[in-house]
Amino acid sequence: RKEVEQDPGPFNVPEGATVAFNCTYSNSASQSFFWYRQDCRKEPKLLMSVYSSGNEDGRFTAQLNRASQYISLLIRDSKLSDSATYLCVVSLGGYKLIFGSGTRLLVRP
Amino acid sequence: ETGVTQTPRHLVMGMTNKKSLKCEQHLGHNAMYWYKQSAKKPLELMFVYNFKEQTENNSVPSRFSPECPNSSHLFLHLHTLQPEDSALYLCASSQEQADPYEQYFGPGTRLTVT
Numbered sequence: 001r002k003e004v005e006q007d008p009g010p011f012n013v014p015e016g017a018t019v020a021f022n023c024t025y026s027n028s029a030s031q032s033f034f035w036y037r038q039d040c041r042k043e044p045k046l047l048m049s050v051y052s053s054g055n056e057d058g059r060f061t062a063q064l065n066r067a068s069q070y071i072s073l074l075i076r077d078s079k080l081s082d083s084a085t086y087l088c089v090v091s092l093g094g095y096k097l098i099f100g101s102g103t104r105l106l107v108r109p
Numbered sequence: 110e111t112g113v114t115q116t117p118r119h120l121v122m123g124m125t126n127k128k129s130l131k132c133e134q135h136l137g138h139n140a141m142y143w144y145k146q147s148a149k150k151p152l153e154l155m156f157v158y159n160f161k162e163q164t165e166n167n168s169v170p171s172r173f174s175p176e177c178p179n180s181s182h183l184f185l186h187l188h189t190l191q192p193e194d195s196a197l198y199l200c201a202s203s204q205e206q207a208d209p210y211e212q213y214f215g216p217g218t219r220l221t222v223t
């Protein structure tokens with residue numbers, strides 16, 4: 001079983017749509033959770049950390065369900081510039097990050 | 110604009126060649142990392158250096174040899190590579206104890222082994 005599992009997509013949505021990505025992780029001792037964004041042929045960049053109480057940053061909302069070992073990312077009012085691959089990332093603590101393979105999002109005009 | 114630079118950006122090498130990848134971070138971080146990203150696979154952590162000391166070697170073959178002369182520079186020396194080593198090699202850095210914790214990535218070196 002993969003340590004971090006994501007639906008690879010692609011999710012193809014029109015501008016203005018709301019889209020949600022899910023991610024599951026296998027190690028219940030995981031302590032920290034993140035969403036990174038990776039544009040085509042570019043490096044990953046931190047989008048947001050995911051906190052136990054859930055957190056929101058503009059159009060982006062992240063949720064964590066420790067009991068189900070499940071993380072989600074909701075994007076409201078999708079923009080063309082949101083087209084990218086979204087990487088679910090988990091840490092057991094410290095510097096070691098475990099990356100999912102990513103979910104690809106395509107936002108069409 | 111990234112605070113982590115990598116050179117070269119693209120590299121084509123034969124299986125008998127020796128080459129080196131270079132990474133430099135301008136962020137004052139104390140930890141540096143090498144990752145491998147192959148098509149449709151997750152990023153794989155290869156090596157971690159914390160305050161110039163190697164703290165992780167993720168079962169990487171010896172044909173990959175890291176070097177960290179100081180906390181701002183990181184090298185990956187390559188020799189007798191195999192075609193399956195073709196991938197995007199990403200360098201990253203981070204500040205220990207930072208909150209929120211974040212790794213900053215360089216643009217990567219796209220390596221093709223022929």
